[in-house]
Amino acid sequence: MKGLKALLWLEFRRSGVWAAILVGSLAFWAWGLFQVRLVETAEQLEVRAILLVLASAIGAVVLALMIGRIRSETRGGQFQVLLLMPPSGYVHIAARYGFALATAAVYYVAIGGLAWWTIAMAGIPLGAGSVAQLTLAMPLYGLGVTVMPLLAWTLLLMVFIAAYRVSGPGWIPGTVMVLGTPFALRWLIEGIVRVSYRLPGWHLFGELEGAIGRAAEQSNGELDPVAVLPQEPLWIMLAVTLILLAIAGRIWQEVEG
Numbered sequence: 001m002k003g004l005k006a007l008l009w010l011e012f013r014r015s016g017v018w019a020a021i022l023v024g025s026l027a028f029w030a031w032g033l034f035q036v037r038l039v040e041t042a043e044q045l046e047v048r049a050i051l052l053v054l055a056s057a058i059g060a061v062v063l064a065l066m067i068g069r070i071r072s073e074t075r076g077g078q079f080q081v082l083l084l085m086p087p088s089g090y091v092h093i094a095a096r097y098g099f100a101l102a103t104a105a106v107y108y109v110a111i112g113g114l115a116w117w118t119i120a121m122a123g124i125p126l127g128a129g130s131v132a133q134l135t136l137a138m139p140l141y142g143l144g145v146t147v148m149p150l151l152a153w154t155l156l157l158m159v160f161i162a163a164y165r166v167s168g169p170g171w172i173p174g175t176v177m178v179l180g181t182p183f184a185l186r187w188l189i190e191g192i193v194r195v196s197y198r199l200p201g202w203h204l205f206g207e208l209e210g211a212i213g214r215a216a217e218q219s220n221g222e223l224d225p226v227a228v229l230p231q232e233p234l235w236i237m238l239a240v241t242l243i244l245l246a247i248a249g250r251i252w253q254e255v256e257g
Helices: 002-024 026-035 041-067 070-076 089-121 128-164 171-195 206-218 232-256
Strands: 202-204 227-229
Touching: 002 026, 002 041, 002 089, 026 041, 026 089, 041 089, 041 128, 089 128, 089 232, 128 171, 128 202, 128 232, 171 232
Parallel strands: none
Antiparallel strands: 202 227
């Protein structure tokens, strides 16, 4: 545990500024949401939803850049203590990924809070259950389905490239991995779609069923009264994340051990 604590502290020293800037950028997004002043409530919600999606996407890119700096640091000779300390490669991976994941959790839960604030500004009432689902359940679900595997893939890519720099140009295996990823991702998404909803789905915002149901009747039944999230994508992507991290840890162990 001492090794993990030391590496987490070094990760904080290494990426703390990145994390602070990312979380601090939420003030800018909150200001942008507040500036949306359209006549129609539906238009306000649509524009604010676009801003929140944009904030989520930019946050994922920044997190990937933050966690993927191992190659440049190794090349520049920075933080060589990370490569010479006794802890295994798996502990190094756990520390780097753990710090990035903690930053991501704070960021996306805060975006969930901004979504709640957006809905409140539109005058739509939400009970305690729906608020918890909006600020915790949905951000953590999205984190597990998209951001967690993205960060694990980025970490594996950088470790993979750094490992092959020992014997040759790192860009060759990196290019192969990047070009092969879309094909693997397509196969994975198709598999997830085929197995989705085999398990009971998670019902969200059930307390709004009556209000949304009445709106659906007025729009000829085009609205789904209750949001239902499938369990399968979350469990599958969490398993993929663990596999990617295990491979990255094994490569680090082989190269630096």
